[in-house]
Amino acid sequence: MKLPKRQVTLDEVAERAGVSRSAASRVINNAPHVSKAKREAVQRAVAALGYVPNATARALATQQVGAVVLAISSDNPQVFADPFFAEVVVGISSVLEETELELILMMATSSRGQTRLEQLLRSRQADGVMLMSMHGDDPLARLAEQADVPVVFGGRPVGFEPRYYVDADNRGGARLATEHLIAGGRTRIATITGRMDEGAGTARYKGYQEALAVAGLDASRVVHGDFSEESGTRAMHELLARHPDLDAVFIASDQMAIGALRVLQDAGKQVPDDVAVVGFNDITTARHTTPPLTTISQPIQSLGNQMAQMLLSLLAGNQPTPLILPTRLVLRAST
Amino acid sequence: MKLPKRQVTLDEVAERAGVSRSAASRVINNAPHVSKAKREAVQRAVAALGYVPNATARALATQQVGAVVLAISSDNPQVFADPFFAEVVVGISSVLEETELELILMMATSSRGQTRLEQLLRSRQADGVMLMSMHGDDPLARLAEQADVPVVFGGRPVGFEPRYYVDADNRGGARLATEHLIAGGRTRIATITGRMDEGAGTARYKGYQEALAVAGLDASRVVHGDFSEESGTRAMHELLARHPDLDAVFIASDQMAIGALRVLQDAGKQVPDDVAVVGFNDITTARHTTPPLTTISQPIQSLGNQMAQMLLSLLAGNQPTPLILPTRLVLRAST
DNA sequence: GTCAAGTTTGGGAGCGCTACCAGATTTCAG
DNA sequence: CTGAAATCTGGTAGCGCTCCCAAACTTGAC
Numbered sequence: 001m002k003l004p005k006r007q008v009t010l011d012e013v014a015e016r017a018g019v020s021r022s023a024a025s026r027v028i029n030n031a032p033h034v035s036k037a038k039r040e041a042v043q044r045a046v047a048a049l050g051y052v053p054n055a056t057a058r059a060l061a062t063q064q065v066g067a068v069v070l071a072i073s074s075d076n077p078q079v080f081a082d083p084f085f086a087e088v089v090v091g092i093s094s095v096l097e098e099t100e101l102e103l104i105l106m107m108a109t110s111s112r113g114q115t116r117l118e119q120l121l122r123s124r125q126a127d128g129v130m131l132m133s134m135h136g137d138d139p140l141a142r143l144a145e146q147a148d149v150p151v152v153f154g155g156r157p158v159g160f161e162p163r164y165y166v167d168a169d170n171r172g173g174a175r176l177a178t179e180h181l182i183a184g185g186r187t188r189i190a191t192i193t194g195r196m197d198e199g200a201g202t203a204r205y206k207g208y209q210e211a212l213a214v215a216g217l218d219a220s221r222v223v224h225g226d227f228s229e230e231s232g233t234r235a236m237h238e239l240l241a242r243h244p245d246l247d248a249v250f251i252a253s254d255q256m257a258i259g260a261l262r263v264l265q266d267a268g269k270q271v272p273d274d275v276a277v278v279g280f281n282d283i284t285t286a287r288h289t290t291p292p293l294t295t296i297s298q299p300i301q302s303l304g305n306q307m308a309q310m311l312l313s314l315l316a317g318n319q320p321t322p323l324i325l326p327t328r329l330v331l332r333a334s335t
Numbered sequence: 336m337k338l339p340k341r342q343v344t345l346d347e348v349a350e351r352a353g354v355s356r357s358a359a360s361r362v363i364n365n366a367p368h369v370s371k372a373k374r375e376a377v378q379r380a381v382a383a384l385g386y387v388p389n390a391t392a393r394a395l396a397t398q399q400v401g402a403v404v405l406a407i408s409s410d411n412p413q414v415f416a417d418p419f420f421a422e423v424v425v426g427i428s429s430v431l432e433e434t435e436l437e438l439i440l441m442m443a444t445s446s447r448g449q450t451r452l453e454q455l456l457r458s459r460q461a462d463g464v465m466l467m468s469m470h471g472d473d474p475l476a477r478l479a480e481q482a483d484v485p486v487v488f489g490g491r492p493v494g495f496e497p498r499y500y501v502d503a504d505n506r507g508g509a510r511l512a513t514e515h516l517i518a519g520g521r522t523r524i525a526t527i528t529g530r531m532d533e534g535a536g537t538a539r540y541k542g543y544q545e546a547l548a549v550a551g552l553d554a555s556r557v558v559h560g561d562f563s564e565e566s567g568t569r570a571m572h573e574l575l576a577r578h579p580d581l582d583a584v585f586i587a588s589d590q591m592a593i594g595a596l597r598v599l600q601d602a603g604k605q606v607p608d609d610v611a612v613v614g615f616n617d618i619t620t621a622r623h624t625t626p627p628l629t630t631i632s633q634p635i636q637s638l639g640n641q642m643a644q645m646l647l648s649l650l651a652g653n654q655p656t657p658l659i660l661p662t663r664l665v666l667r668a669s670t
Numbered sequence: 671g672t673c674a675a676g677t678t679t680g681g682g683a684g685c686g687c688t689a690c691c692a693g694a695t696t697t698c699a700g
Numbered sequence: 701c702t703g704a705a706a707t708c709t710g711g712t713a714g715c716g717c718t719c720c721c722a723a724a725c726t727t728g729a730c
Contacts, residue, residue, distance in 0.1 A: 007459060007483075009716060020680040025718060033678055052458035056400060057716035059391045060685050067439070077429055081636075086421035093442045094412055103440045104402070107428045123387035124342060148342075258623065285620040288593065301416075344686060355710040360688060368708055392686035395715045 008051045017045035028053055067102040068128040068311060071117050073140055077109040079133060083283065084300060088154065091304020092130065099312065101127065114140070121147040128311045130154060136197035150314040152307050156199040164314060166306040166323045170200050173296040173327030174207025177250050177278045180294070180329055182215050186248035186276055190221030192235040192260060194252040201227070204252040204280060221246055225256050232256025236263035247275060248335075254279040254286045254295055261289055261334070276335040291333035298327045343386045352380035363388055402437040403463040403646060406452050408475055412444040414468060418618065419635060423489065426639020427465065434647065436462065449475070456482040463646045465489060471532040485649040487642050491534040499649060501641040501658045505535050508631040508662030509542025512585050512613045515629070515664055517550050521583035521611055525556035527570040527595060529587040536562070539587040539615060556581055560591050567591025571598035582610060583670075589614040589621045589630055596624055596669070611670040626668035633662045 014024035019038050026034045027042040034042075045051070059065050070092060072080055079085070089103075096103055104126060108117040120126060121143050132154035134141050144151045145163060153165035181189050191208045194201035205222075212219040221243045225231035232255060239246065240263070251257040257279030261271060269275045271291055279286060282297035306323050313320040349359035354373050361369045362377040369377075380386070394400050405427060407415055414420070424438075431438050439461060443452040455461060456478050467489035469476050479486045480498060488500035516524050526543045529536035540557075547554040556578045560566035567590060574581065575598070586592040592614035596606060604610045606626055614621060617632035641658050648655040 007716085010718095011716080021717085022680055022682095022719080023678085029718085031719095035678065038679090050457060052454050052460075054458075054716050055460050056391060056394045057685090058718075060389075060395050060687090061716080061718040063685070065391060077425060080428070081418070081422050081425045083416070083418040083421060086418060087416050089440065090412060090416045090442075093415070093440070097442065097445055097448055105424065105428070105438045105440050107425075107432065110432055113432055119387050122385060123389075125387075125390050285623050288620050288623050288625075290623075290625055342686085345688095346686080356687085357689085357710055357712095358708085361709095364688085370708065373709090389686050392715090393688075395717090396686080396688040398715070 007054060008049045010051070010053070013042060013045045013049055013051050016049060017041040063124075065125065065127050066100060067104050067126050068096070068130065068308075069104040069106050069120060069126045070130045070132070071106040071108055071120070072132050073108045073114070073117060073134050073138060075109065075135070077107065079109075080107055084281070085132075087300040088132070088304035088307075091301035091306075092308045093304075094301075095305055095308040095312070108140075118143065121149065121151070124149055128152070128315055130307050130311060133198070135195075150311060152311045152314065154303060154307050156203075158197060158199050158202050162322075164310060164320060164322060166303055166310060166325065167199070168298040168303060168325045169327050170203035170298075171207040171210070173280065173298065173329075174204040174250065174252070175211045176207075176327065176329050177280065177294075177296050178208050178211035179215075180331075180335065181248040181250060181276055181278060182211065182217065184248070184276060184335060187217060188221065188243070188245050188247045189217065189219075190223075190239050190243055190246045190249040191219075192223055192225045192232060192239065192249060192251045192256050194225060194227045194256075196224060201252065208250050221249075225252070227253040227255060229255045229259040232259030233263055234259075236260035240264075240267055249275060249277055251277065251279050254281045254283045254293060257293055257295070257334075258285065258289055261293070272333070272335050278329075278335055282330050286330075287332070289334075294332045294335040295330050296327050297330045299325050342389060343384045345386070345388070348377060348380045348384055348386045351384060352376040398459075400460065400462050401435060402439050402461050403431070403465065403643075404439040404441050404455060404461045405465045405467070406441040406443055406455070407467050408443045408449070408452060408469050408473060410444065410470070412442065414444075415442055419616070420467075422635040423467070423639035423642075426636035426641075427643045428639075429636075430640055430643040430647070443475075453478065456484065456486070459484055463487070463650055465642050465646060468533070470530075485646060487646045487649065489638065489642050491538075493532060493534050493537050497657075499645060499655060499657060501638055501645060501660065502534070503633040503638060503660050504662050505538035505633075506542040506545070508615065508633065508664075509539040509585065509587070510546045511542075511662065511664050512615065512629075512631050513543045513546035514550075515666075515670065516583040516585060516611055516613060517546065517552065519583070519611060519670060522552060523556065523578070523580050523582045524552065524554075525558075525574050525578055525581040525584040526554075527558055527560045527567060527574065527584060527586045527591050529560060529562040529591075531559060536587060543585050556584075560587070562588040562590060564590045564594040567594030568598055569594075571595035575599075575602055584610060584612055586612065586614050589616045589618045589628060592628055592630070592669075593620065593624055596628070607668065607670050613664075613670055617665050621665075622667070624669075629667045629670040630665050631662050632665045634660050 010024050011021055014021045023038055024042050027039050108114050128150045130152050134157040136158040141157045153162040155167050193205045209219050223235040223238045225235040279293045279295040282295045286293040286295050310320045345359050349356045358373055359377050362374050443449050463485045465487050469492040471493040476492045488497040490502050528540045544554050558570040558573045560570040614628045614630035617630045621628040621630050645655045
């Protein structure tokens with residue numbers, strides 16, 4: 001760390017190569033209109049001096065930042081600790097790696113963070129934004145739609161449909177899960193929902209309702225959770241108390257399902273004999289519960305992939321259409 | 336998304352407020368030497384125009400980027416999918432959120448990525464860098480030490496001690512684990528190691544050896560894995576074949592332990608009666624295996640925290656001392 | 671040999687901001 | 701009431717790069 005050592009500038013390169021700064025610039029950006037001789041002279045100078053272009057200056061001159069941000073808006077700093085996001089990030093990175101764009105991570109959890117995100121949206125600080133995990137009434141959602149910068153949503157906030165988004169087919173997945181329970185001969189099927197102020201929460205609930213409606217079954221055995229294991233425990237207790245006759249339960253997250261499984265066991269219910277259980281997300285732990293959990297898997301990395309791809313397309317001036325990614329049923333021993 | 340709408344500039348704010356650009360700049364950065372009247376006039380103008388300072392221009396003028404990067408150097412794009420990193424990121428973010436610094440994520444996995452990382456290190460593109468998961472012979476490690484930008488390491492690459500780093504006490508944790516096995520009366524204690532070209536891998540192996548040496552026990556029941564579940568499976572098979580008499584095994588990652596547990600079961604060994612098992616990391620799944628896994632837990636978020644803190648300290652001109660974070664034994668039913 | 675068309679070249683004006691400086695104004699001790 | 705110190709104020713010179721433009725030079729068809 002030797003701060004004094006100043007950066008090598010384009011001017012120095014140009015001088016050493018005996019050309020104008022313009023010419024040097026053209027070589028760096030390999031633009032045309034440079035003779036072979038000068039081009040090589042510049043390249044030699046670059047190598048000799050160890051020149052690396054200053055991204056900031058370039059950004060100022062071109063009016064392009066060279067970076068996009070992934071913003072997670074939430075009131076809980078721990079959401080990002082969810083492996084879900086890590087996978088989304090991997091998906092995003094893998095497509096960004098093919099471009100010159102950097103990925104900036106923004107966790108808008110505190111009010112400070114919210115302010116920053118807001119400023120980001122009204123101020124080309126980044127070339128594009130990917131926004132995830134917005135709660136229902138988050139004013140940022142609306143702001144994002146009329147931002148000065150292209151915005152792609154990951155998932156849909158409840159109560160409004162963004163212009164550009166990538167989402168998993170939560171409703172379809174939930175329907176799949178519920179239909180599977182029905183096909184197994186269950187008739188008194190309960191559900192533990194996720195947060196009803198999140199798109200995924202309401203969509204999964206809706207899928208459950210649809211499947212039961214089609215089959216003409218009762219869809220009133222409902223308790224709301226918040227996706228967390230602890231809430232699953234609580235909800236299962238409540239469900240058992242209110243509907244002791246239930247023979248199956250569709251649970252909107254594997255975390256909650258894990259909590260619920262334990263409650264069921266403690267209550268002396270056999271899974272799947274007495275009560276069948278299906279979760280949602282296919283987290284890695286789902287393979288290791290007792291019994292292993294039947295669940296709905298969604299293509300998380302692909303979600304990240306597609307978000308990045310859509311943003312790129314937007315940056316290229318296109319108007320991509322929203323995307324809903326398929327989910328699928330993963331059969332294990334809990335049903 | 337209305338690109339035409341150009342950004343509001345400081346000049347426009349100054350003009351509207353009837354002050355010089357200098358004065359306006361002072362207000363924005365709330366520097367002294369501005370009369371109350373002008374200050375308020377500027378603030379009104381800012382609000383009216385919806386002015387947001389252009390970070391790029393500021394960066395160019397101040398020679399400070401306003402961003403630090405977290406770089407993960409690895410040959411495998413999936414490493415980041417490990418929840419471990421997600422937690423580190425949360426730790427980092429939570430301290431960065433108190434500053435004006437952005438967090439840029441760089442996954443130097445392809446050769447493209449490596450090049451970018453290299454350029455980053457020789458070119459103040461960021462105000463600081465946090466580097467993680469370097470393999471032993473990665474030339475980047477050395478480069479980082481003489482970079483033009485402050486660098487903090489997360490973990491220590493094998494075979495060399497960086498100037499500034501934060502690491503978990505892998506050796507101490509491994510010793511703890513092994514001592515626990517010894518205290519339980521086990522005498523034929525095997526180990527499945529992690530990758531030996533990573534610092535964590537060698538350190539954990541060393542801890543195992545130390546504990547056995549102190550107790551005067553044989554430390555030759557060793558098979559090398561690579562931290563993955565699959566490698567745990569393979570290694571456990573090999574261990575059983577080569578040392579059928581083993582009565583305990585210390586496994587350098589929970590993922591491997593999960594694989595191993597299954598093999599043990601299939602081989603008809605009772606855990607912990609016939610063979611005691613202790614893992615490392617305390618991943619969430621460790622609570623849900625059968626039997627639940629005794630393991631070593633490391634303070635991951637705190638690792639991120641401290642890395643960020645150390646970088647901040649470096650940026651402030653201090654010379655912080657390296658930090659080794661304690662690990663602890665988490666007792667469950669596998670021992 | 672001539673002229674139009676195409677290529678190469680370097681000068682210079684920005685991009686939006688900060689920071690230094692010198693000049694103007696205010697403050698206040700004696 | 702005076703002068704030194706402290707406080708405001710706006711002009712200006714960058715930060716390092718891109719990109720437009722006009723000038724200089726090639727090319728090649730006739």
